[in-house]
Amino acid sequence: MTLLRTLDTGVRGLLSHRLRSVLTTLGILFGVAAVICTVGIGQASAASVTARVAALGTNLLTITPGSTVSAGVFGGGGSASTLSMSDASGLANKDNAPDVQAVAPVVQARETLISPASNWSTTVQGSTPDWLVTNARSVQTGEFFTQTGLRRRDQVVVLGVTTAGNLGATVGSTVDIAHIPYTVIGVLTSAGGQAFTNGDDLAVVPITTAQDELTGGSPESVQRILLSATSSDTIGSAYQEADDLLLATHHVTNPGQADFSIASQQTLQSTLSSVTSTLTILLASVAAISLLVGGIGVMNIMLVSVTERTSEIGLRKALGATPGDLLRQFLVEASTLSVIGGLLGVGAGLLAGALIPRFTGIGVDIAAAPIFIAVGVAAGVGLIFGVYPAVRAARLAPIEALRAE
């Protein structure tokens, strides 16, 4: 029997049990669609994590005190392990660190901000004008404080949009922080969604003012130092320069005992990517299991079909069908179900991929590879799970099969 005739016979066999064929196809359809969608969602979230981390500034390095130090809560009390303003100014020196573009020491405290209209509790950071550069931020209205303002210890504040909105504050209004009035001189452009933190709910004041009025520690000590490299290509050398400089000024001979640590956004990015890829694998495994269940459905239906069509099998054998003919016929039926289910599943997956972002805001990036893999696996599943029923059909003794009614 030629392949074409086998196909024709197989498809006719399926069409004579339309409802059953459709239901079996659905099992494969959902499996394939699920694989395509979950892999698409996983890829989209990985891409969005990468994009969000990039939005934080890929050139950014964050220096924090070592884990043995309690993050400057007591201002360090002159301890050499605490980061200091002189560390920051050392790093800002182009001779020491040519690949460092900007340096922003930061102190911060949780404070309640009080405006005439309302009050709002948020993180108040004290820093320098380079804060904008290192954080890759910009001012939407008004302005950021200057080096002059820093020296004068101006009582001025720049607010995130969320904070400004919650306080009902605009440029020029006055906000009390720890019972001292500050003039709002600027509102930051929205940072967009960021990983883990809301970049729009914060207040920034000159670091000198913060050390005097808010954190109250030694004027030398800072909680962290933000650095930005001159470009994303020089981040490695900027890291090295900062590391060397701090090891030297902190008199640390063994780098393993450094009293500070330097983190780049790439570290964060790789951590987040591994989290998202783990999640993607998890989701895809669940989807793959549903594909497998679909395959078992195919086997189930084919077994029912073989049992129900015993007398047809007997007749075909009497009319001269060889065991090979029947084996091929039932394999064709099983794989046709799977392939059609798989192709419809691609359609359903693409449709769902188009609809999910519109209704849920979850991104779906559909790539070609998962589509081909899912359809290939669906066809393979149909073939593999079709083998047993087909072998049973092929092995039926014709007289037994004819007797069945």
Add this chain to the structure above:
Amino acid sequence: MHDEIIRLDRVSKVYGSGDATVRALDAVSLSVREGDFVAVMGPSGSGKSTLMHILGCLDVPTTGAYHFAGELVERMSEHQLAGIRNRRIGFVFQQFHLLGSMPAWRNVELPLLYRNTRERKSTALRALAQVGLADRVQHRPNQLSGGQQQRVAIARALVTDPSLILADEPTGNLDSASSREILHVLRGLNDEGHTVVLITHDANVASVARRVVTMSDGRLREAVAA
């Protein structure tokens, strides 16, 4: 061309083992020449169905030799047996065994699917015309009377131009008018030169054959031709 289409030499068929042994055929010898019309008669349980299965190459003897058109059947693989059934034998069953999802001509076409034949549809239509159903080719089995269904089955048996037509109780499920019609068709085919073996329990049915053999308890006995 071999003159002797069927030769059974002391063929036995035993089912089961030990105390449960059933000897369905007991040293049966039979010779059928080309162009003959033989009726195998006997009550149910006499072994005539087993005989039909062996004659039709659906089953093989336990002992004894079966030559079909000069070839020894026991030596054949399942694949070769399927080939013999397809090319040399046309079956007509009591229950018709038509596939309900297909129109008449597709049912008739079935044996042609298992061999290399061109013009399957026209061959199937010719066979249907031969049994007087040229106007029923697109009807499904459930749209046809019992007699018409059996005629479709005969057309299916004829379509490969077989050496032997093997009819197992072809009138068993039919009323007497349809039975006469079917027997008339079989007789006509024999007149055209087809070899027919008819299995029945009914002496009236057997009487259309040129030669009648009777079976009882697995043994075969030649009877006087009607």
